[in-house]
Amino acid sequence: MASIGLNIGLQALLTSQSALDIVGHNVANANTPGYSRQNLGISANGALNLRGLSIGSGVHADIVNRTVDNLLQTRLVSQSSALARLDSQLDVMGSIEALLGEPGGLGLSAGLDSFFSSISEFSSSPSELVLRTGMVQSAGSLASQFNQLATGLSTLQSDTANQVKYNIGQANLIAQDLVDLNGQISEIEAAGMPANDLRDQRQQALQQLAQHVDIGYTEGSNGIVRVTVGGRMLVGETRAYELKSKVDQTGGVTLNIEGSTIPLNVARGAVSGLESLSQGYIPGLQQNLDHFARNFILEMNRVHSTGVPASGGFTQLTAEHAVLDQDLDGELRDELLSRAGLPFDVTTGSLYVNITNDNTGATNTQRVDIDSSSTTVGQFIDRLNEIPGMNASLNGSGKLQLNSNAGVKFDFGTRLDSTPDEYGSFGGGAASLGSQGAGPFALSNGDTFDFTGPLGAFSVSVSTADFAEISQATAAELASVLNADANFQANGMRAVDVGGRLVVQTTNSGATASFDLTGGSGIAALGWTAGTTVTGQTTSVAPTISGSYSGANSDQYSFVPLGDGTIGTTPGLEVGVYDQNGLLVTTLSVGEGYAPGTELEVADGISVSFDFGSLSATHGDVFAVDLLADSDTTDVLVAFGLNGLFTGTDAATMAVRADLENDPNLLAASGSGASGDNQVLLDMLRMQTEGLEGLDGSSFNEFYNDFVGDVGFKVSSTSNAREVEGYLMENLELRREQVSGVNVDEELVKMIEFEQNFQAASRYIQVVNDIHNDLLQII
């Protein structure tokens, strides 16, 4: 009996001691992260049948329990994944935000402001060299701001990629730890012992791993946890599979796991956050910035390329961008102009080239038509070479090179040709006969034109081969047929295309210049009658154009007299003005009452004046003037990089044209070449607020504001999400603390409880012992 009593007491003592040990362990680990409170499972021993009574045989300690909520742990793991993703993103985005430096005086916005300020300042004193240099310099600093932003973004992208690598490395280390922990736990638990503290460590490791990559995990019956990433095994029963990252050329990162080449999709965790930045967001920003820079370069160069530098027209220009051999046949000239590898698009339209004589200052404007679907590089170059005084070729590196002959300069300005009647076909001194209307003319094969010149009669015949379509013969085609004729040349005659009309004239002028149109089968198509004699005159009407064209689209006005008569003399003499579609623009009264030399307003800001002389509608007098709203509607100058302000095609490559930076006089501020003309500058200033097609109708400012706003919005929404997720995490951690955390007071209460228990058990043993002694004394 006594031994039973002592045994009960001993077990009570031992149990209390174990409980006190666990209290001590709990208190000791009160601040250990991930530690789960442990407690001792105690149960009463079975009853013994003594003295006909069923008497309990004391207490024993069963097991050390770990208080843990597994569901909560799982949620904590996944929540830390979500949080880590946002944390990693916020970090990088903060850097992007700092890189932009907005709002304030340091960002690109301020750079744009100062660029446009310098233009505005220069435009009010366009002959000041200091302001000219200032504008070039501020263009340079704007370009370098673009460069810095581009470099900053790509550095951030590569940094982000490196961070992904670092995170992957950490994840692999933790995976290795997990394998070790799995082994120890299964070993201990196979022996029937709970591996409480190791499990806590493993849980902690899982949570850390989840911060790097988004994981899923399941625990097997043997206590081993398997971890998967994106559906692929990361930690198996016996080994970990290595995560690998690859950084591609564009700075994007791809992940895969050992034994598989399929890219891994990770939705959460720091790696996914960084990956989405380096693969999606930062490239998106770079793309937007490049798009912005590209359009900025395009628009500024569009305006600048048609300007004239302070140093006057050009004698030599070399393109920035080379033509590329797209069809790889070793021949560059056969490339379609719009698909010749040039960085900017070439569209259908016209380029106007002005050739100015150095001595006389006379300007000859020539139109070069480009059809984006058919014009080849070779055709374009050939057409440029047709312009008198102009030489175009591709240099060894495939870049277009333009040179002018000695004594002439070329430019692409929108200036008016003030003396447009270059052939004297409008009451000029030469004997001149114009067609009665603009082409095309319905000729047929073998049609003849019979003339009598100073050397006698001759006939010129045309054949189908001379025309693209003989029934639709153009004035230019017919002119080249006539000009190629030996008799025609020998008689001192020439044929020219004036505003689509064919004009045949003598090369010399004065009252002695004369020829006859005697007949021919082709003359009716041109509205001519046989037996027409034309004679030159001593006075020349020499029309003069003034003003500046304000129309929205480029046009060509043809001026033709509506009757025969003398300027300022013949009653009712009128000149009709037709646009390039043949529609009447206006009629001008130049007969009796008109004082020769008086300016008459035509339309759209231009005026014309006529000198004394006679006009003949019968002889088809005509002159045409090109009115340029935009001297390059094709963007071919921008595409080749001719006379641009900026070079480069995106934010990283943008720069001020090198020769222009060295010599600010090459800055083409003027539309006419006059020192005080600031047309180009004013056009640039207008671009500041204009909605641009390339930017989907936004202006530069609006687009850039969107760009900045987008970053700001992303940062603020990420930071809001971070706040919410952080709160959730805190909440979950609190819940975990509630379940598994150690309350020292609670432990102290338990300690007192078991201390008292221990004392009671000691007392009980003493009592049992006393009883024994009492009994022994009796003996």
Next chain:
Amino acid sequence: MNLRPTQSSKFALVNSGLSLNFAKLALSQERIATGKRILRPSDDVIGTAKSLATRKQMSRIGNYRDAIESSRPYLESASSSLQDVSGILSEARALITQGMSGTLNDSDRRIISGQIEQLVDQLVDVANSQFGERYLFGGTLSNDPPFSFETVNGTRRVVYHGDDEVQRVQIGAGTEVGINVPGSDIFGLFEYAGAQLSGSTGATLGTSANQGTGYADLIFRHDATVGTPGAGIALANGGDDDTILQDHLLTVDATAGTVTLGNGTAVPIPQPGDADYADFVVETADGAEVHLDFTGWTGVDTGATLSGAGSVSLDGVNFTPLAFTETDLELVDSESGTVVHLDTTNVNRAGTELLGFQGGVNIFDALLGAASDLKNSSSLGSADFLARMTDRLGELERNQENALSALGTLGARTERLNDSAERLGAMDVSLQGVLSQIEDADLATVALELSRAEQTLQLAQMTGSRLLQNSLLNFLR
């Protein structure tokens, strides 16, 4: 609900409370220190967009104001130059009027002519005025002097080298204003009203239109006198000194002792021994002269038709013989571009016609012409002289009006710049207000936030320190 608070959760709670309040405090402090509410785009995305747009607008307004400020002195300096022009022209008009007075002798007129020439020099100086390095009246060709003296057909003229363009500056979105008036609009704005001949040769303009600017001298030259006076009277010096053109009847009335040429008045026949006996001048009412030598006069009456052959020249070099039947004779001076058509049927004497293109004379031509007329007044008849001077004075008045209207244009442009500057200034102030509202921290609010954050932090610290001290251990002995 925290049902089972633990040590860690107690610490975490205090910790997170403290850091939250610290963050609030730091934010308030940053806002107070910078005075800005938005420091990075994420602080307020919409506010950032607004702030960027407002800043952009302010920068543009700044540009416009700068452009206005740098253009204003240019305009003002042009205005003051034009006031000088107006003064010079008034003085010139006074001198010309004075010179027209019949009481002056030739040398007086030469002095006045010299004074006018000086005024022209002054005027060219003013027309070439510069502001900084820029010439004010050259249109957009502002790097070189726009006016210079040149000799055209032997006449001193002032030639314009500028262009007719107006230089513009941007003073608002889509608003550009001119900041100059080209010299061609001030010193030579032409309103052609046709050509006019002043002189007494009897020539008139033909039927066709005429072309030119300024003045030109149309010289009718007497080449020879055809016909014999009769009664032994000879043509003195072979008729070379005569000025008659076309046919004129010479009547010698021995009874009355008079000689008459055409419609001229009868004059007494000279007596032998008179100084002009061998070279006696008879003239028509129009001043066409015949020089007669009476030495061989037989003393009888005679009546004969004398005919003057002649030619005409526009440039003083090339002469066109006259048949006196031309109704539309075309004369061309290719150097000056002048074309004139003449009716010569009524030409009856040699002489110089002043061909003037009304409304086509610039200030300099009018003044230089007047100066030259004053200098040569003795060789011009007084009627011719007055007609020429009146014509020049008229052109001068027209030009003075042009200069005044240019002055008005400049004034209006200055006014416009001033108005814009004022409006832009007001806009700038209001935009600054807008920007401040968007970007700037409201100091009172932020200060309040700061002190609240400070208070909360102190409270959190106090409660933390109190709470963390509480433990059962304190009571275990």
